[in-house]
Amino acid sequence: MTLFDLLSLVLDNLGRRKARVVLTAVGVIIGTAAVVLLVSLATGLQRNATDQLLGIGDLTRIDVYPSFGGDGGPIVAMSRGPGGAPQPRVILSDDALNTIRQIPGVEAAVPQEYLAAAAWLEIGQLQGGAGIVGIPLEGIQAVNLKAAQGDLILNRNTLIVGAQIANTFQPKNPRPGQGQPEPPELLDKTLKMVLAKYTSEGEEIRKNLQVTVVAVLTPSQSDYTVYMPLDQVTSINEWALGRRINRNKEGYSQFVVKATDASKSIQVTEAIRALGFEAWTNQQAVEGINGFFVVLQIVFGGIGAIALLVAAIGIANTMAMAVLERTREIGLMKAVGATNRDVLTIFLGEAGGIGLVGGLGGVAAGWLAGQVINVIALAFLAGQAAQNGGPPPTVAVYTPAWLPVFAIVFATFIGIVSGLYPALRAATLNPLQALKYE
DSSP: OOOHHHHHHHHHHHHHHHHHHHHHHHHHHHHHHHHHHHHHHHHHHHHHHHHHHHTTTOOOOEEEOOTTTOOOOOSEEEEEEEGGOOOEEEEHHHHHHHHHHHHEEEEEEEEEEOOOSSSEEEEETTOOOOEEEEETHHHHHTTTEEEEEEOOOOOOEEEEETGGGGGGGEEESSOTTTTOOOOOOTTTTTTEEEEEEEOOOOOEEEEEEEEEEEEEESSSSSTTTTEEEEEHHHHHHHHHHTTOOHHHOOOOEEEEEEESSGGGGHHHHHHHTTTTTTEEEEEHHHHHHHHHHHHHHHHHHHHHHHHHHHHHHHHHHHHHHHHHHHHHHHHHHHHOOHHHHHHHHHHHHHHHHHHHHHHHHHHHHHHHHHHHHHHHHHHHHHHHHHHTTTTOOOSSSOOTTTHHHHHHHHHHHHHHHHHHHHHHHHTTHHHHHHHHHO
């Protein structure tokens, strides 16, 4: 029997029982649609969560901190723990920075230092505050700064400010009932930076600097951060502490490491931790989210598969009835030369055909239902995001390209498996007894 003959027989036999085939296929359609819709919903939630996290930070960035109470590392200083007991502390020294730069997968590694003195900015009659961080010029790329205005070039007495810094400025001497002032334009403006430190007697000592804003950053996790040259922040910290800073003994506040690719961030992070430092990358959160949603996809897919199981019972019942109704026909086929394999193939083809029809219909129904939910859910979630001031979601239900193919193949497979017992029963019928069957 050729493939063309087999397809002709299968289509002809299915066409003779249109109503029964359609009713049986409806069960497969419902099950397949449930699988497609539920897995698409879990995938959409995963993409939405990942997109929200991508807006928080760069996945190639790794933040490295000194380890207090660690088990060791390349450079160890001693501090005093509770009760005065010595406690090891792995510091971020220049030698440690060079060691990290040698790790495979590291594109760049730069130190970052926080200002140790109290500081605020003044322009005209307004003053504002922010966290001031010192980075070297080459650290701009590693920190992944992007300018909305100006040029990202740090020199002495220059600042790069976050997108929200202008909104922190308030009147220095506010009058009763005075409203919120308009945020000042900071780009290319000269500001007064007021630095303050306190003596052991509590006396305040101030120092003023004239600084110029050379760039305003795009909205990001650095919205409330001001960047200065690292060497100048070091000088200010030495003034605030009243002594020289020895990086080989005290280290830096933080390293920022940039991996060559997001897929290598976890590997690089583990290598840095193996040196005794504390390290964190947003890629860890992404992988945790992906792991959770993979489990969610499996659970949702399993729920939909229950409906397919019910449909499989329907296919088995339909094919069993077909064997009873066509017993004499099976006997006649064998009498004219059809083999057991031919009969088995025909009945399996019919069962698989029902699964294929149901799979195609289920994929279409699941995809259409997903689009309807997308429209409704995105409209609702966009309203919620507007109220909370966050970015609107881009997708609620997302159907990956592999899912329709998998659903159709799986539905067809379920059909074939369901029809296996009736097909075997038909193939093993005795031709003489089959021809006598009433």
